Amino acid sequence: MQYWLMKSEPDEVSIDDVMAAPARTVPWFGVRNYQARNFMRDGMRVGDGVLFYHSSCPxxxxxxxxxxASAAYPDASQYQAGGKYFDPKATPEQPRWVSVDVRGRRKTRLLPLAEMRQVAALEDMLLLKKGSRLSITPVTRAQWDAIVALLQA
DNA sequence: GCCAACGTTGGC
DNA sequence: GCCAACGTTGGC
Known part of the structure; x- marks a missing residue:
């Protein structure tokens, strides 16, 4: 069992959108960073915990x-010519990008980034590292537990 | 809107 | 393989 933090712009897909989706499940498409892709492809297992993070917002x-909620599978958006996520070098025979399905468990209170920065137990989170922009990062069990506790506080 | 940090591209 | 230029991310 692993834990992850996944960033989404709420203007694109918010936690409300996930909870309102059929089976509370959405495909995580549009990742175009190799490190993040490799986490989905090689690291994620069904049932892993996900911190749903809102980025680029107030x-x-x-x-x-x-x-x-699924293993990795080819991201269909890479083939859509003219689309925002089109990759001319990707083919169905040689897909370059993958998606996983993500199922919402529950909407929580908003735990602000600024608050997370003040918690000693979270200081090693990749999210909080200077210059970190990765949209998917691994989270330790201890960090997960600390955040779940903060969400209930 | 600004800008720091990072990733990718492409000429050489 | 180097590295400058460019594009993107994302907080503020």
Whole structure:
């Protein structure tokens, strides 16, 4: 069992959107960073815990809890010519990008990034490292537990 | 809107 | 294989 933090712009897909989706499940498409892709492809297992993070918005922070709901599979958006996520070098025979399905568990209070920065137990989170921009990062069990506790506080 | 940090691209 | 230029991310 692993834990992850996944960033989403709420204007694109918010925690409310996930909870309202059929089976509370959405495909995580559009990742175009190799490190993040490799986490999905090689690291994620069904049932892994996911911190659902809202980024690029007025109140960035953790907005809900979710879980990995599928193994990695080719991201269909890479083939859509003219689309935002089109990759001309990707083919169905040689896909370059993958998605996983993410199922919402529950919407939580918004745990702001600024609050997370003040918690000693979270100081090693990759999210909080200077210059960190990865949209998917691994989270330790201890960090997960600390965040779940903060969400209930 | 600004800008620091990072990843990718492409000429050489 | 180097590295400058460019594009993107994302907090503020």
């Amino acid at each position: 109140q960035p922070g953790v907005a809900g809890l979710a879980e990995v």
